[in-house]
Amino acid sequence: MLTLALSKGRIFEETLPLLRAAGIEVTEDPEKSRKLILATTRPDVRVVIVRASDVPTYVQYGGADLGVTGLDTLIEHSADWGRGSGLYQPLDLRIARCRVSVAVRSDFDYASAVRQGSRLKVATKYVNIAREFFAAKGVHVDMIKLYGSMELAPLTGLADAIVDLVSTGNTLKANHLVEVERIMDISSRLVVNQAALKLKQSAIRSVIDAFSSAIAQD
């Protein structure tokens, strides 16, 4: 049995065509069911639905053989749990593309604050990415860890800036925030449990090969 960990939403939707290319159809819709284990048309393949930030954990510790996770989540996971430990990252799937950026209120003069060496209050879910970025710039920051709705932090005075994912930019615009720095481009990655890769080599290899030829045709 092969177990693939996915999170609901964009990653799930954008992984479906890749699975199809590997001859795997998920037979249940996670948006319409409370089930956490989904069957597929292949009796030897199942999908488990976990929180996006839990995908690397499931794969690293063998709760799933494979998973699809954003580079943002992977970097944060590696910083917290140790780089490369048990996780093989064979493919950039080039799906769920977005970027990690710094955003502030439109009336906050970020450039002056940085120039003057002010200490910035930064709210984010991506503490490791943000810390490394501001350290490299030589900007002193007080990091405030949040788990969601980062956009609210500058609006309520909790923080001067946020570090968050930006895709269309609509969420920032709707909340009168502006993007002032692009930290990195993000896409989703295939991650594989290293022990599973040895034990279930041919099954996993065939998924990796089908995914990579589906991406190449894009």
Ligand code: PRP
């Ligand atoms: C992300 C991110 C922003 C939004 C940006 O949230 O945190 O809120 O998408 O997208 P946009 O630029 O197209 O408006 P997501 O919906 O992934 O949920 P989250 O808040 O759980 O991270």
